[in-house]
Amino acid sequence: MLLSPVCIFPGIFLKLFILTIQTAFTYITGAISELYDEREAASIAHIIMEHLTGMSKLDRIVHKTKILSPDQKQRLKTAIEALQRQEPVQYITGTGWFYGMELLVNKNVLIPRPETEELVEWIVQDAAHRHRLHLLDVGTGSGCIPLALKKSLPDAQVSAVDVSEGALEVARSNASRLHLDVNFLLMDALNPAQVSTLPSFDLIVSNPPYITQSEQQSMQERVWGYEPSIALFVPDSDALLFYRHISMMAQQKLLPGGALYFEINEALGKEVVALMEELGFKEVTLKQDMFGKDRMVKGKI
Template sequence: MNLKETQKKFHKTLSEIYPKSEIDTFFYWIVEDVLQLKRIDVSLNPDFEINEKDLKTIKSQMNRLQQNEPIQYILGHTEFYGMHFQVNPNVLIPRPETEDLVNWIVSDLKHQPKKHLLDIGTGSGRIAIALKKELPKCEISAFDISETALQMASENAKQNEVKINFVQQDILKLDSLPEDVDIMVSNPPYVRVLEKEQMCDNVLKFEPHQALFVKNNDALVFYRKIIELAITSSKCKTVYFEINQYLKEDLKKLIQPYDINKIEFRKDFRGNERMLKLLID
């Protein structure tokens, strides 16, 4: 079977599940991954014959897409902040919105003296690694409760040639921060269980629920704990969060009793309130 015929088969098989543009993207990603052919190569060589082994791989990946499995897990990798990251169902797939959070931190710190940043709930390591790449003078540590997530984060740090201090830690059981931490950043679990019905199967069936969901009656548990750790720290006076856009007002109420000098919300590239910065007295 040649490329043109395979692409037609791709569209016929997946057309009832995904829009045409998304099917095209999947097809070109898979062809590049399996055959090492760029999009332009596909256009210039539609009659390129695919050998049986590669065709079997492509069909297998197409069948996995039929089951709503994310393309990033199928390929085993994705891009974030211009870098290559390995991913699997033990870690969340990096989202482009999180790049806006990294941009904010880099913009604030690029002309500052060396700082020690702590990334809480690092997952694939995408925030910590991107920050280390952009702020090489800074020391970066990263916590996660999952040993398997930390193994992947360590591989990603090695692949992207940066040094991160990864530590397995349940943040909810932590009594105090390391004394030398200046800044915390976190994209913690913040999706309420009640929001599950609004979510797509590719997230619900495949991404790690531990990294996504919180109880409906205590949706801000991680934010509260991280703020309390910062409040009791002698040195950490700045915290950056990715947030649930629907919980902005609840976050304001949570923050109100604390001795926090300044709070700033920011929108992501889609115009949603998804980021928060706290400056603590």
């Protein structure tokens, strides 16, 4: 198969041709056509074009003949080169969407996923008629979970911890931009001495690292090659490492009637349920995501 000059010489192509908004969109989809199917390539192109122009999809249709500036062309070239290296588009634009919020993201944090929105929605539904709850998110990353919970449950007192200072910088920036009051703390959830300093909570939630190292071989490079491995992987020899430690933490820190929520590896649903039941949790519930995969677990104290 012959590749177009757009794919092989993106810099030269940009210098030789004047690009309008419409032709730039076509240029992007052509440049990444070997990596993504047509629908995904178009979605990525729309994200890049909105990032470059600051214009909505409708505005770009209306002004499709508007010519890109030299600066926009240079930024487009940089974006195309990153996409061709399979860098996720969210890291290129520096933003990702979660629960109706535009969040800052970089390589210190995972890109928020739709499945995690379902976990948030489960908690919000359970907590809708409760007031002044104290909530904790363990391994917060970009802060997507606690920020979404604070947005939906404004009278809740929300805290979040992470072992990465780089991740906490992103989370705090997101909280500031969204004007949401969340208390972010640097903490290793596997360190009992640090965990002991936490107060008590009504609800604890965590989307911990849960992909075994052997599963990496079946993952797309655009995930494991760019997203932080510390937030993705657990040893093959102890796939339940974080579930066990966080469950033990929750046993100590949850108030009577409190609940622990996990996002889980779809292959470990029964194992996580069994672990929580062995540790004394009641009414342990396994819930599927929108794709019918085991994805969430809840247990009560």
